[in-house]
Amino acid sequence: MNQEFYYILQSIQDYVFQQDRKIQFLQKKIISLEKSITELQNRPPIQVERMEYKFDQLKVETLExxxxxxxxxxxxxxxxxxxxxxxxxxxxxxxxxxxxxxxxxxxxxxxxxxxxxxxxxxxxxxxxxxxxxxxxxxxxxxxxxxxxxxxxxxxxxxxxxxxxxxxxxxxxxxxxxxxxxxxxxxxxxxxxxxxxxxxxx
Structure with a gap:
């Protein structure tokens, strides 16, 4: 009886341990994603004031x-x-x-x-x-x-x-x-x- 009870407790403990590791992994992932989002939000917008094309330097490989x-x-x-x-x-x-x-x-x-x-x-x-x-x-x-x-x-x-x-x-x-x-x-x-x-x- 004691052995069976010990086995059940051990199984529960293993399960809780695995869940804890998953939670820690997900927390780190969330922190990383939040950091990436913050960096993107803080990035200055790209402004293109003037674009110049030199058509004589273009190489045309397909005609469209x-x-x-x-x-x-x-x-x-x-x-x-x-x-x-x-x-x-x-x-x-x-x-x-x-x-x-x-x-x-x-x-x-x-x-x-x-x-x-x-x-x-x-x-x-x-x-x-x-x-x-x-x-x-x-x-x-x-x-x-x-x-x-x-x-x-x-x-x-x-x-x-x-x-x-x-x-x-x-x-x-x-x-x-x-x-x-x-x-x-x-x-x-x-x-x-x-x-x-x-x-x-």
């Missing part, structure tokens, strides 16, 4: 950005709301959907057949010998912007009363093609200086 077709950021100051449907555009939702699909398919086909030559011609005018290395980047960027540009034209009051759906669609296609050609030229023209190492002498 946006090829703006149709709209440049500076043009956005004078635009009120491009998303509101206007009169004389595509008249019914069904007609609009059909036109959207036709235009998108036509532009994708146009890009497939002509984008390489557009890039090459623009590169030759700007004296770039390797302009076609940007083909995939330009293609993907145009495709990302294409739905919004089609919507923009479908919302414009440019359709006359006597104009057929086919004529209206062709008109939008012409505008988008002009935007693409102009956008490619501007993109190559405004590459960072250190990417213009590919420029011919």
């Amino acid at each position: 950005g946006t090829l703006n077709i149709g709209l440049n950021p500076s043009d956005l100051q004078n635009i009120e709301d491009l998303a509101l449907p206007k009169q004389n555009g595509a008249s019914t939702p069904k007609e609009r959907m059909v036109m959207f699909t036709e235009i998108e398919n036509s532009i994708n086909e146009y890009l497939s057949e002509n984008l390489s030559s557009i890039i090459t011609n623009a590169g030759e005018q700007l004296q770039f010998k390797d302009a076609d290395t940007y083909h995939e980047f330009i293609l993907q960027d145009i495709k990302k912007q294409l739905p919004n540009r089609i919507e923009y034209y479908l919302n414009q009051p440019i359709r006359s009363e006597n104009e057929t759906s086919e004529q209206y669609t062709n008109h939008i296609l012409e505008q988008l093609i002009k935007e693409i050609q102009h956008g490619v030229s501007l993109f190559l023209q405004h590459l960072p200086e250190n990417m213009k190492g590919m420029k011919t002498e």
